[in-house]
Amino acid sequence: MKRRSFLIASSSLGAARWLDDPAHAARGDRSKPEVGDLLVYAFGEKAGQIIRPTEVTSEPTMAFPKGGDVVRSGSLHNQLMVVRVDEEALTSRMARYASGPIAVYSASCTHTGCEVNGWLDEEQLVVCPCHGSRFDLNNAAKVVLGPAMKPLAMLMIEADEEVIRIAGRFSRRIGPEPLG
Ligand code: FES
Numbered sequence: 001m002k003r004r005s006f007l008i009a010s011s012s013l014g015a016a017r018w019l020d021d022p023a024h025a026a027r028g029d030r031s032k033p034e035v036g037d038l039l040v041y042a043f044g045e046k047a048g049q050i051i052r053p054t055e056v057t058s059e060p061t062m063a064f065p066k067g068g069d070v071v072r073s074g075s076l077h078n079q080l081m082v083v084r085v086d087e088e089a090l091t092s093r094m095a096r097y098a099s100g101p102i103a104v105y106s107a108s109c110t111h112t113g114c115e116v117n118g119w120l121d122e123e124q125l126v127v128c129p130c131h132g133s134r135f136d137l138n139n140a141a142k143v144v145l146g147p148a149m150k151p152l153a154m155l156m157i158e159a160d161e162e163v164i165r166i167a168g169r170f171s172r173r174i175g176p177e178p179l180g
Contacts, residue, residue, distance in 0.1 A: 030074035033155065037065035039082055039104065039164040042073070053102050053159045056084045059119055060126060060137060062107065065166060076175050079107040079115050080155065081126065082164060083137045094140045097171055099159035104166075105141050106155065106174050109133060111148040113175040126152075150177060 039051045042062040048071055051063055060081035064073045072078045087101040097103065107116045107126075114130035125134045125144055133148035135141045141152035156168030 029070050029072045031067075031070070031072050032075055032077045033065040033072060033080075033166050034067050035166055035168065037067045037072070037166045039063040039080065039157075039166075040066045040071060042080075050163055051082055052162060053099075053164055054161070056082050056102055056164075058084050058124065058138075059121070060105075062117065063104070076108040076113060077106070077170075081105045081107045081116070081137070085138045089138055091140060093171075094154065097154040097156045097168070099157050099164070099167075102157065102159045102164060103137065104155040104157045104164070105135075105137060106153040106170060108152075108175040109148055110143075110150040110152060110176055111146075116152065 040063060041047050041049050041051055042064045051061060060083040063080040063082045064071050064078050082102065082104050084101050085098065085103045090098060109116050109128040109130065111128065111131060111133055114128050116126050116128045116135065118127035118129055120127055124138065125136055127134050131147050132145065133143060134145040135152050136144050140154065143149065143151060153170040153172045153174055155166060155170050158165050158167040
């Protein structure tokens with residue numbers, strides 16, 4: 001486990017671990033991610049440290065973008081998940097946003113915008129704590145269980161041996177669709 005986690009048991013969610021931290025309410029810089037920003041650990045012992053591609057696994061790591069000395073942590077746009085996906089399962093569109101097997105998704109739920117921060121190890125799905133939507137990060141964050149209707153946004157990145165860097169925009173609008 002890459003950071004402090006919490007086990008819950010609930011009939012609707014199964015056994016999910018929180019990838020987030022209860023202290024996350026203390027938000028910081030509200031500027032949005034920018035091309036060239038590096039990704040750093042959002043929480044835990046390594047908070048603020050650079051995430052190395054070799055440290056990324058199939059269990060997502062919560063991340064913030066960092067530009068210069070500024071960790072951007074105060075906006076929905078900055079709630080990110082870094083994950084190692086099955087490269088062979090990537091669609092051509094997904095492959096354009098990922099860097100090899102490393103992919104970065106927005107953690108802002110497309111239902112009403114809660115932070116998607118639960119992990120179902122057995123199913124290998126992320127789960128939103130608010131209303132239980134599940135997303136498959138190995139499959140372009142497709143919705144496996146609603147009420148969310150849309151996949152999570154992917155963020156275009158590039159990775160080398162040392163760092164993961166933002167290289168473009170999100171694949172779609174962040175968070176919930178506007179009403180009407
Ligand atoms: S906000 Fe995520 S399921 Fe409702």
